[in-house]
Amino acid sequence: xxxxxxxxxxxxxxxxxxxxxxxxxxxxxxxxxxxxxxxxxxxxxxxxxxxxxxxxxxxxxxxxxxxxxxxxxxxxxxxxxxxxxxxxxxxxxxxxxxxxxxxxxxxxxxxxxxxxxxxxxxxxxxxxxxxxxxxxxxxxxxxxxxxxxxxxxxxxxxxxxxxxxxxxxxxxxxxxxxxxxxxxxxxxxxxxxxxxxxxxxxxxxxxxxxxxxxxxxxxxxxxxxxxxxxxxxxxxxxxxxxxxxxxxxxxxxxxxxxxxxxxxxxxxxxxxxxxxxxxxxxxxxxxxxxxxxxxxxxxxxx
Numbered sequence: 001x002x003x004x005x006x007x008x009x010x011x012x013x014x015x016x017x018x019x020x021x022x023x024x025x026x027x028x029x030x031x032x033x034x035x036x037x038x039x040x041x042x043x044x045x046x047x048x049x050x051x052x053x054x055x056x057x058x059x060x061x062x063x064x065x066x067x068x069x070x071x072x073x074x075x076x077x078x079x080x081x082x083x084x085x086x087x088x089x090x091x092x093x094x095x096x097x098x099x100x101x102x103x104x105x106x107x108x109x110x111x112x113x114x115x116x117x118x119x120x121x122x123x124x125x126x127x128x129x130x131x132x133x134x135x136x137x138x139x140x141x142x143x144x145x146x147x148x149x150x151x152x153x154x155x156x157x158x159x160x161x162x163x164x165x166x167x168x169x170x171x172x173x174x175x176x177x178x179x180x181x182x183x184x185x186x187x188x189x190x191x192x193x194x195x196x197x198x199x200x201x202x203x204x205x206x207x208x209x210x211x212x213x214x215x216x217x218x219x220x221x222x223x224x225x226x227x228x229x230x231x232x233x234x235x236x237x238x239x240x241x242x243x244x245x246x247x248x249x250x251x252x253x254x255x256x257x258x259x260x261x262x263x264x265x266x267x268x269x270x271x272x273x274x275x276x277x278x279x280x281x282x283x284x285x286x287x288x289x290x291x292x293x294x295x296x297x298x299x300x301x302x
Contacts, residue, residue: 061088
């Protein structure tokens, strides 16, 4: 969630961030998609202490509502890998970086020519739409339009184009789609098996977060970011300090400043507790069951 940043808490010379940005699935949330009691408590303490927390996610707006309560339902959420900025309280999309129909049609045509059997879906301003052949791992929203070809259900404002091809190994689909599109769009990997997530040029989690922060006078150096998958890399590279959960993709672990405990072990909560303990002058408050926080290999930021 995004809320207006408060003053930066400072203890002696130890400066904690004005803003903490965290991915949801695989990072803040448990594997079953829940917010653990410990994480909920840490988020509440962070809010009370003036440390604002931002949810930055690949989820569409309709999947954000289920976790908005974790930060009291306030603020807004950059979602769809940065395509939309969504306000759960009102159900409104406040900002949108979408692809017009002619752009989507060109991308789809090129992918169909290069990857026989590819099927498409889209997260649009009006919601989800898909081709009949698209294999969806989640229930299709009631009333979502389905068609033989995605082009027949576009609405002029596609936030994220989704591509699956059962003839291509799951581990290869993102690289193949990226090669076909050749820089005309951003192709992201959020960890969903066999799925390439496509947004417009320059549309990433990092770009959305940077834009929002700049509008409110928050510098990158004042932001800590948490993530687990390659689609988090633009946000992690931009933030002043980057943290990966222990279950993160190797490409993420290779570039972050710190690796914390896994999502199942409430790694984000542990770091928040440590930050809050430093702010309050009490030292770290990580639970006894935490895996120790460790530094990532010194390979530099990319």
